[in-house]
Amino acid sequence: MGSSSGARDGTDSLASEPQSQLQRGVRVVGKIRPFVDSEAGGSSCRARVSVTRFVGDHALVAFDDQQTCRKDSYKLDWCYEQDENIDQIFTAEVKPLIEGLFRGHNGCVIAYGAPGSGKSQLIQGSGQNPGLVMIALGEILAFANENRGSVTVSCYEVSQDHIYDLLEPKDQEVLILEDAAKRIQLKGLSQIPVNSISDFKKLSFHGCNMGKSWLKLPDDRTVRSHRGLIVYLSSVDKESNSSLIGKINFVCLADYEDIKQKGNPRPQLAESTKINKSLYTLLNIVCALNAGENFIPFRESKLTRLLQDFLCKASRAVLITCLNPTICQDTLSAVNLASRSCQVANRHRCHSAKVTKSGSKFNQSCSPSIVGIPVRAVSQKKNEISQCASAEKKGYGTPYAIRRRSLQLGSLGTCFSEKQKTGFPSAIRKKKMPIGSSPPNKSESRKESCESVGPNCVENIMPTGGDCYTNEDTFVQDTVVGLGCDEKMTADPIDGTKDEIHKIFVNEDQSSPPLSARLREISNSLKLLSTQTTAIGSPNTDMTSTKQINKEKLDPKTPEVPFAVRLENEPNFDYIGSPQDIFKTRSTGLKKYLAQECLTFLNSANKEELKGLKGIGEKRATYILQLREESSEPFKNMDDLKEIGLSRKQINAMMSQVLGDF
Numbered sequence: 001m002g003s004s005s006g007a008r009d010g011t012d013s014l015a016s017e018p019q020s021q022l023q024r025g026v027r028v029v030g031k032i033r034p035f036v037d038s039e040a041g042g043s044s045c046r047a048r049v050s051v052t053r054f055v056g057d058h059a060l061v062a063f064d065d066q067q068t069c070r071k072d073s074y075k076l077d078w079c080y081e082q083d084e085n086i087d088q089i090f091t092a093e094v095k096p097l098i099e100g101l102f103r104g105h106n107g108c109v110i111a112y113g114a115p116g117s118g119k120s121q122l123i124q125g126s127g128q129n130p131g132l133v134m135i136a137l138g139e140i141l142a143f144a145n146e147n148r149g150s151v152t153v154s155c156y157e158v159s160q161d162h163i164y165d166l167l168e169p170k171d172q173e174v175l176i177l178e179d180a181a182k183r184i185q186l187k188g189l190s191q192i193p194v195n196s197i198s199d200f201k202k203l204s205f206h207g208c209n210m211g212k213s214w215l216k217l218p219d220d221r222t223v224r225s226h227r228g229l230i231v232y233l234s235s236v237d238k239e240s241n242s243s244l245i246g247k248i249n250f251v252c253l254a255d256y257e258d259i260k261q262k263g264n265p266r267p268q269l270a271e272s273t274k275i276n277k278s279l280y281t282l283l284n285i286v287c288a289l290n291a292g293e294n295f296i297p298f299r300e301s302k303l304t305r306l307l308q309d310f311l312c313k314a315s316r317a318v319l320i321t322c323l324n325p326t327i328c329q330d331t332l333s334a335v336n337l338a339s340r341s342c343q344v345a346n347r348h349r350c351h352s353a354k355v356t357k358s359g360s361k362f363n364q365s366c367s368p369s370i371v372g373i374p375v376r377a378v379s380q381k382k383n384e385i386s387q388c389a390s391a392e393k394k395g396y397g398t399p400y401a402i403r404r405r406s407l408q409l410g411s412l413g414t415c416f417s418e419k420q421k422t423g424f425p426s427a428i429r430k431k432k433m434p435i436g437s438s439p440p441n442k443s444e445s446r447k448e449s450c451e452s453v454g455p456n457c458v459e460n461i462m463p464t465g466g467d468c469y470t471n472e473d474t475f476v477q478d479t480v481v482g483l484g485c486d487e488k489m490t491a492d493p494i495d496g497t498k499d500e501i502h503k504i505f506v507n508e509d510q511s512s513p514p515l516s517a518r519l520r521e522i523s524n525s526l527k528l529l530s531t532q533t534t535a536i537g538s539p540n541t542d543m544t545s546t547k548q549i550n551k552e553k554l555d556p557k558t559p560e561v562p563f564a565v566r567l568e569n570e571p572n573f574d575y576i577g578s579p580q581d582i583f584k585t586r587s588t589g590l591k592k593y594l595a596q597e598c599l600t601f602l603n604s605a606n607k608e609e610l611k612g613l614k615g616i617g618e619k620r621a622t623y624i625l626q627l628r629e630e631s632s633e634p635f636k637n638m639d640d641l642k643e644i645g646l647s648r649k650q651i652n653a654m655m656s657q658v659l660g661d662f
């Protein structure tokens with residue numbers, strides 16, 4: 001196996017968009033771990049990982065499984081390759097945070113990834129290879145010495161949603177309190193003064209391997225946990241002579257394990273579920289921060305509450321997704337989740353929103369569509385989940401809704417798979433795009449992305465019906481290059497119809513409005529569609545003739561007017577027939593779409609929203625949330641709803657409730 005770097009940056013790899021340019025949000029980058037001895041035969045491995053980088057914009061991490069011919073690409077804000085060392089990551093990602101610390105700002109460095117992906121190595125390092133903490137601490141101590149500052153450190157563990165002090169362990173867990181200024185105070189977490197690196201090395205970390213590694217658990221400990229080290233810097237601002245206090249948190253998250261893939265025995269399954277729940281919550285918050293949302297649900301887990309001060313607006317943070325160089329489901333799932341929360345995805349989303357507001361009608365339809373994540377069928381694990389549910393009831397914690405809406409619905413597609421080409425609305429099917437021509441300016445960066453990616457990106461990127469989202473870039477490119485966009489659509493007599501169809505099939509509001517709002521929009525589109533459909537083929541269409549044809553449509557004796565409707569690359573709408581035929585066909589598509597929307601809603605709504613639906617009460621809503629803790633998308637088709645005891649009649653009632661009257 002070879003980890004090939006298809007870098008297109010043509011420059012030093014660290015020429016990524018620097019942290020200093022990012023005023024808020026969390027930067028999400030990747031780091032591919034080098035091969036270890038046990039992977040010595042790596043070059044013959046069936047899976048290949050490659051990175052394609054676009055300076056100042058983003059990176060695409062592609063996993064190419066030669067055995068299954070599966071290709072998946074994930075977009076991140078940046079990605080560091082196997083041969084790039086921790087010093088380089090420090091310089092590009094962490095140093096700007098440290099500089100903020102010197103000015104009294106907070107910072108956060110989070111390592112996240114699958115088992116064995118290199119998280120500990122990155123944060124803590126080993127032997128001759130210091131990790132990010134050591135390098136950062138060296139700089140902070142040097143600054144403190146020069147500026148009459150002082151440095152203290154705390155070390156904590158978040159296990160099963162409880163926080164423990166690792167430096168001065170106590171019986172009681174650490175409490176999270178909020179002071180009058182709304183700052184988080186960690187009551188019970190000790191702060192130990194550190195004057196030098198050797199002071200730090202002498203610290204004893206409780207419950208950690210050999211008393212030295214504060215990240216590695218002793219072999220006899222099976223419960224996984226998140227661990228973090230906070231470095232506090234108190235200094236005096238030379239100009240104002242005021243005291244400054246900044247802190248930086250280095251967090252090593254527990255391994256992300258794709259529990260669907262594992263035949264875990266129940267205790268481990270429950271533990272993994274809890275860990276994943278807190279990881280989802282954190283990534284959801286990253287996503288919300290990057291999307292610029294006003295409400296950030298920090299309170300949803302202890303981990304995110306603890307990190308609130310480090311992730312809030314005044315702070316700067318980077319999430320480093322550690323990646324195994326060999327393909328494994330855990331790594332794919334981890335990078336998939338990270339990719340959905342990254343800034344580049346949300347930045348494009350904002351761009352899309354701007355286009356929607358200021359651009360042509362057709363541009364409104366250029367937003368990406370969202371497809372669900374493949375998950376185990378509900379039925380497969382129903383019993384297991386029920387058991388977990390009863391365990392929860394017995395006092396192991398009350399299940400609560402994880403707001404994964406942003407992750408599942410809100411972010412723009414960042415993953416592409418060649419394998420899965422079916423089951424996706426044809427309206428967003430891609431066309432081959434011209435390669436090579438460079439965009440004139442940054443504002444066309446989306447166009448640039450596609451053109452630069454070349455065959456790997458353009459031809460291989462296909463929207464999926466499974467675990468991947470489609471990509472805004474390619475779709476915009478498609479429409480711009482392929483259609484000539486605005487002018488063509490304006491001149492096209494069916495432009496309104498096409499526009500509406502795009503609206504219907506394309507999830508244009510990435511912030512995922514409530515289902516009722518979406519359905520209202522669709523029903524409006526339907527009304528419009530029926531009107532416009534009858535107008536097609538009528539060369540001198542005006543209001544009178546439209547009304548006339550509407551009347552004729554209802555009259556069975558009216559002779560059919562043959563006409564062709566061709567919507568580019570949309571087989572569903574590419575036929576010749578009567579308005580009735582067209583309407584019928586479209587209605588079928590809409591029904592499917594409505595069903596999909598309904599499933600999406602059930603896969604993402606919170607408890608109160610769920611209870612707002614007919615047929616879903618407290619118990620069923622709780623059960624749905626439990627299913628969602630097990631799997632990110634438990635409902636893949638309408639039959640899955642039967643698994644939660646809903647009859648066809650109830651499902652229909654539920655859908656008509658949200659659809660309302662026409």
Ligand SMILES: Nc1ncnc2c1ncn2[C@@H]1O[C@H](COP(=O)(O)OP(=O)(O)OP(=O)(O)O)[C@@H](O)[C@H]1O
Pocket residue numbers: 033034036086113114115116117118119120121122255322
């Ligand atoms: N940058 C690196 N250079 C050399 N070896 C590395 C690097 N990163 C990781 N490794 C090696 O990869 C292996 C796994 O790394 P590490 O233990 O840091 O992963 P992890 O994600 O913390 O694992 P886990 O949390 O599952 O214990 C180790 O043998 C480590 O030495």
